[in-house]
Amino acid sequence: MHFSYFLLKQGVNMSNGERIFWLLIMLLTMFMYGATNLSCDYGSNLKNQLVAHCDNRGFISVPRNLNRNIQVLDLSNNLIPVIKNNTLINYTKMEILILNSNNISEVHECGFEGLRYLRILRMENNAINISKLPSRVFRPLENLMVLEIGWNEKQWMEHESFVYPDKVFSNLKSLQNLSIDLFDRPVFGNGFKLLQNLAVLNFRRCYMRKHGKLSNETFRNISPKLRELYITRCHHFFHIDKGILRYFPELKILDLSHSYIHLYQALNILYPYQNKNMSVINFHHISDKSINNDKFPYSVIITKELMRYLRSICIEALDLSATGIVDDEFYSLFSFQYPGCFKTFIISANRLPSTTLEHYMQTVVFLTRATNLKTYDMSYLPAQFLNPLYLDVYHPEKFIGSHNQEKQHIFHQSFPYNY
Ligand SMILES: *[C@@H]1O[C@H](CO)[C@@H](O)[C@H](O)[C@H]1NC(C)=O
Ligand SMILES: *[C@@H]1O[C@H](CO)[C@@H](O)[C@H](O)[C@H]1NC(C)=O
Ligand SMILES: *[C@@H]1O[C@H](CO)[C@@H](O)[C@H](O)[C@H]1NC(C)=O
Ligand SMILES: *[C@@H]1O[C@H](CO)[C@@H](O)[C@H](O)[C@H]1NC(C)=O
Ligand SMILES: *[C@@H]1O[C@H](CO)[C@@H](O)[C@H](O)[C@H]1NC(C)=O
Ligand SMILES: *[C@@H]1O[C@H](CO)[C@@H](O)[C@H](O)[C@H]1NC(C)=O
Ligand SMILES: *[C@@H]1O[C@H](CO)[C@@H](O)[C@H](O)[C@H]1NC(C)=O
Secondary structure, three states: OOHHHHHHHHHHHOOHHHHHHHHHHHHHHHHHHHHOOHHHHHHOOOOOOEEEEEEOOOOOOOOOOOOOOOEEEOOOOOOOEOOOOOOOOOOOOOOEEOOOOOOEEOOOOOOOOOOOOHHHHHOOOOOHEEEEEEEOOOOOOOOEEEOOOOOOOOOOOOOOOOEEEEEHOOOOOOOEEEEEEEEEEEEEOOOOOHHHOEEEEEEEEEEEOOOEOOOOOOOOOOOOOEEEEOOOOOOEEEEEEEOEEEEEEEEOOEEEEOOOOHHHHHHOOOOOOOOOEEEEEEOOOOOOOOOOOOOOOOOEEEOOOOOOOOOHOOEEEEEEOOOOEEEOOOOOOOOOOOOHHHEEEEEOOOOOOOOOOHHHHHHHHHHHHOOOOOEOOOOOOOOOOOOOOOOOOOOOOOOOOOOOOOOOOOOOOOOOOOO
16 A cells, blocks of 8 residues: 555656556556455464454455465454355464354355464354255364354344254364353253363343243253353343253352343252352343243342352452342341352442331441452442443453443442451
8 A cells, every 4th residue: 555655646747658657567566466466464472373464455256365374364254255265274283263253154165274282262143044054064163262253143043943053153172161052941952962171151142032041952962061140131021940950050150141031040059059150140131020920020139049159159359330230138148158258249229228227237247258359339329320331250450341440438348447
């Protein structure tokens, strides 16, 4: 582009014929730049890998003449509609391929041929119908550790369940992180058993319908080594069988934030973790005004019975904010067996009574025993507060979705206190 600009400037003092000649040269140059690999920039990343930056270039196909030694190819935000057979076959050293935000609706059977060393494949926000992926499409990717294929085509399932194409995924023997959309009444077939190293399952867009269901059997083929499970932003109430987590004895992070499944159901599925250690339980905003009936009332009174599992888990960071709690029986909410495990405890945006001396004393006793607590937030945010700020349970020094990093101390108190 700099080259063309130079020609244009030179053209200013020329005759018309010369100018047209140079303009033609310039157009030709631009055409060549556009038609070949030259519009990608090369660089290297922190790991000293050769990176081709081809994002936001208007590509409608994978560029063919890039340096064959590239290890990272960023093709995000282009207009590629299809990954054709053997189109990446000469980039044999590739480790990271980013195809997010294209228009991909089709991947040919040999689309990823040759990518034997690929470790990370990101293809979110495309138009892929995962049911239409050829069953052998991921076969070359025997070393793939991370697959992100969420925010793709919605699946049509009128009444029955959605069967994930387990044959397709079963080839990914090294997979550790999987991000994918969650469809209602999901069935993860036997093929998922072969993903023995799966550690992180992150459901992206949630299509759970009103009165949908995750059952005791849903995750039976998912690896027992799973450490992190994210089922977030499901805005329709659905049923969860008590035993859904029984396949995951090693789970360390459970994030159900913004899924309106109600605190009753969320607390009930925690039984496999009694007397175990967990890093994060995020129940932020799992009760919502839109769910309010006799069985699942919007106003929740915490009882000993409800707390029986949660209280016996050693948790580093717990988020119970905006869960509809209005009151707690004595020796329930603050009766944790391992208060010393807490580093972060967020219970803001509820309507807990702090007016009675007994309630206040309960809290004080808990806080005294929670000797490792660094962040404690029980601020009361009135419902009419338009844009409440919530602390991020993973990074309690930050607010969720807030660019304003400045802390507002009315919402946030730091511990330990000196008594
Ligand atoms: C891609 O390759 C597979 C296997 O060789 C073949 O069956 C298929 O027809 C090819 N697809 C296209 C669109 O050429
Ligand atoms: C890969 O390299 C071979 C041999 O150099 C060439 O014929 C072929 O067109 C290349 N394929 C692509 C997709 O660039
Ligand atoms: C995306 O692909 C569809 C066909 O799958 C096509 O109709 C549409 O025009 C494409 N959009 C863009 C922006 O290229
Ligand atoms: C996805 O593909 C499956 C299998 O070909 C098909 O039955 C289904 O209708 C497709 N879904 C959409 C939304 O096009
Ligand atoms: C895989 O998941 C873990 C845990 O969420 C995360 O820390 C890591 O960055 C992920 N890996 C990649 C390459 O995205
Ligand atoms: C699911 O599993 C739990 C715990 O094992 C059991 O109590 C419950 O009855 C089961 N529910 C169904 C619907 O099978
Ligand atoms: C659980 O955490 C506690 C306190 O942080 C620690 O002492 C204990 O060793 C941990 N137990 C296991 C099984 O990791």
